[in-house]
Amino acid sequence: LKSEIIHIFFSSRGFETQSPSHLATVPPSLLLLTSKSSKRPSERICILSYSSGACLALALSHFIREQRKKIPQPEKLILCSPGTITNDQEWNKRATSLARKDVLVVTHSEHNRTDLETRRRTYLMVSEPLVKELRGFSQMSFLFGADELLAASIPNFKEACRRAGIPFTMTVGEEMCHCYPFIPGPDFPEKRSAMKKIVEQIKTD
Numbered sequence: 001l002k003s004e005i006i007h008i009f010f011s012s013r014g015f016e017t018q019s020p021s022h023l024a025t026v027p028p029s030l031l032l033l034t035s036k037s038s039k040r041p042s043e044r045i046c047i048l049s050y051s052s053g054a055c056l057a058l059a060l061s062h063f064i065r066e067q068r069k070k071i072p073q074p075e076k077l078i079l080c081s082p083g084t085i086t087n088d089q090e091w092n093k094r095a096t097s098l099a100r101k102d103v104l105v106v107t108h109s110e111h112n113r114t115d116l117e118t119r120r121r122t123y124l125m126v127s128e129p130l131v132k133e134l135r136g137f138s139q140m141s142f143l144f145g146a147d148e149l150l151a152a153s154i155p156n157f158k159e160a161c162r163r164a165g166i167p168f169t170m171t172v173g174e175e176m177c178h179c180y181p182f183i184p185g186p187d188f189p190e191k192r193s194a195m196k197k198i199v200e201q202i203k204t205d
Helices: 021-037 052-067 089-099 105-111 116-132 149-164 189-203
Strands: 046-050 076-080 139-145 168-173
Touching: 046 052, 046 189, 052 076, 052 116, 076 189, 089 149, 116 149, 139 149, 139 189, 149 168, 168 189
Parallel strands: 046 076, 076 139, 139 168
Antiparallel strands: none
């Protein structure tokens, strides 16, 4: 498999404050980087990202669509535990139940003494539009841990993909946590299985 890999790192501080507006500069920056740095056309680009980075991958596809220019969407989006929430009652019910099992997302919030209501409003402003309208996107693959709070978004993504007619896969790791395929340190079977699927998806035309 011959490919060019571009690593992109960003600050997620915008998700921790009441003013995430600086993140609006990320999608056009990503578009510029991929178009200028890669020798491959956009339709041969696969974006793999996780957590807040998965939100930004979604935002990039939204940005491309809203530009209404002849810019092709990336061939594939592989999104692990995208940090998205919605404001519907069913999502809130699922999230409330999952919060009792979550060992990373909820614990991280409490450890940093974040105003959870402010955090919720901020995430809604940034992420809710990303979940609802996926029209015009290309292939999508999702990975979630079954025991993470953000798994509450699984039915929302399934519905949005079906409504938009987008081919997608959904991998849910039983008893797994947020971003489990990318947890550093020792290997374990679920992590190994998820990474194998990711590699296969990248290789598949």
